Amino acid sequence: MLSAKALGNRKKMLLLHISDIHFKAPQCLNPDMDPDRGVRTRLERHLATQVARLGNVDAILVGGDVAFKGDPLEYGVAKTWLLKLAKDSGCHAERILVIPGNHDIDRTAISKAMSTRNAQRAIAEEKDWRESALTSQLADLQTGEALLRGHAAYNDFAAPMHCQIWPSRIYWKQDLDLSPTVKLRIHGLTSTILSGRDGKDDVRPSLYVSPLQTALDPVPNVVNMVMCHHPFDWLIDGDEVEDALNRRATFQIFGHKHRQRVHHDTDFVRWGAGAVNPSRNERQYEPGYNLVKIEVFGAGKDRRLSIETHQFTYQSNPEAFRPIKTSSDEDVFRHTIAFPEDTVPAFGVPIASNGDVGNSPAPAISSATDAEAAMGSEASRNIVSRFWDLASSDRRRIALDLGLISTEEVSLPEPERYGKALIRAKERDLLDRLAELVAEREGR
CATH class of the missing domain: 3.60.21.10 (Metallo-dependent phosphatases)
Incomplete structure (x- = not known):
């Protein structure tokens, strides 16, 4: 039971x-x-x-x-x-x-x-x-x-x-x-x-x-x-x-x-x-x-x-x-x-000895966590989708302004160039700022 x-x-x-x-x-x-x-x-x-x-x-x-x-x-x-x-x-x-x-x-x-x-x-x-x-x-x-x-x-x-x-x-x-x-x-x-x-x-x-x-x-x-x-x-x-x-x-x-x-x-x-x-x-x-x-x-x-x-x-x-x-x-x-529970808590969620989830709030996923895997969250994927809906020139400007790509990487194919940029945004806790810049360009 x-x-x-x-x-x-x-x-x-x-x-x-x-x-x-x-x-x-x-x-x-x-x-x-x-x-x-x-x-x-x-x-x-x-x-x-x-x-x-x-x-x-x-x-x-x-x-x-x-x-x-x-x-x-x-x-x-x-x-x-x-x-x-x-x-x-x-x-x-x-x-x-x-x-x-x-x-x-x-x-x-x-x-x-x-x-x-x-x-x-x-x-x-x-x-x-x-x-x-x-x-x-x-x-x-x-x-x-x-x-x-x-x-x-x-x-x-x-x-x-x-x-x-x-x-x-x-x-x-x-x-x-x-x-x-x-x-x-x-x-x-x-x-x-x-x-x-x-x-x-x-x-x-x-x-x-x-x-x-x-x-x-x-x-x-x-x-x-x-x-x-x-x-x-x-x-x-x-x-x-x-x-x-x-x-x-x-x-x-x-x-x-x-x-x-x-x-x-x-x-x-x-x-x-x-x-x-x-x-x-x-x-x-x-x-x-x-x-x-x-x-x-x-x-x-x-x-x-x-x-x-x-x-x-x-x-x-x-x-x-x-x-x-x-x-x-x-x-x-x-x-x-x-699938027995691991003794090491995952993703900052405290686990009591009886296996129940603790009451303390889970901290945000940091750059120490797998940033690419963390991009699977609904909020992150929404930002990714909206970013790709922008004009190519807007994607480039945002990525350069946030330092997510180097000038040398501008010549890479876009799927690789901006794929790397989006993972870096997650690693550097810049997704919220990226979302703001996306919203600004969507409102034009």
Whole structure:
């Protein structure tokens, strides 16, 4: 029996997990000529019935392949649809998180750039020191930029969500509150550094994640979730990545295969996404989406995570989304994972010996805390979104006036330039001042 205090501290989080939307230009630019539009509309309508039943969505996790060929026009349509999906599901627009998939890579840009092809080949063909090769290529100004050339349109799309990548930050991380004393730290991994090699389709296994992305430094009272587009069998280092994530990531989300699955172990749950819009030529055409409800309950050594997975797949006749059932003919997959409280208080929240949250106010997160992860707060993400809505000249002026970028960094691609600036604003406790300057320019 949980105490009244413990019950009062419980919090449920509902996550919408979608992947492989494949907005394809020019078809997606004209709604009347888009053959995938009807499936997305049915998904929206079905999701509305689930929101009415389960409550509003707290975050939308997009597992890659937003676009079809990394075309900026595809991302424009994708942004409009995702914002509508957020509004209809009761999710804040700032709580959309994305990672790149192989279809988010501009393979034409890679095929035309010998510097990119050489950098990818140098990493892929290194057998014994591949991690060192990746680190060296990323650290070099020219080759680091070349490796991410195919991600340019994705980065422009993802920057307002603070989900862009650059050579010194090839994955992102953001925190969401699971309870007053527990945070969900979402790590957006990049499995596409070697994707589109020589401008061609990927083969299995040919992609690389590396230990640079799987360290997942343990933090008291933080639950790690990873999002990665490619499953392990598509990775050169798949076995190593799987072993690392199974030890360190309680929640694991994958896309790419269009196979909707949920797998649970004693210490983790892993989800595979169905594609929102798979190819209509696939033998089993099964669009799908997942809703995942996570709840923290109990206290002290008895604290646990309760996970409910609702998986829905499309049927063609009659056209509708229906639940995927368990072997017991239930509509929900249920799992429980032990998550004992750490003895070291996290985020300045005092914890009593009985596991209850103390009454003292928690101090503000300081620069000693992971500033990038702390950018996941609703207030911070709102500032990020508004900052990116400004004209480029206004963003530049604010960043320079606050000393968030150097004059040398003005030449960097904007997603990298201002991504660094926003993290520095958090580190230096300048987000409030940045918000004031954003508001001044919004009022013009």
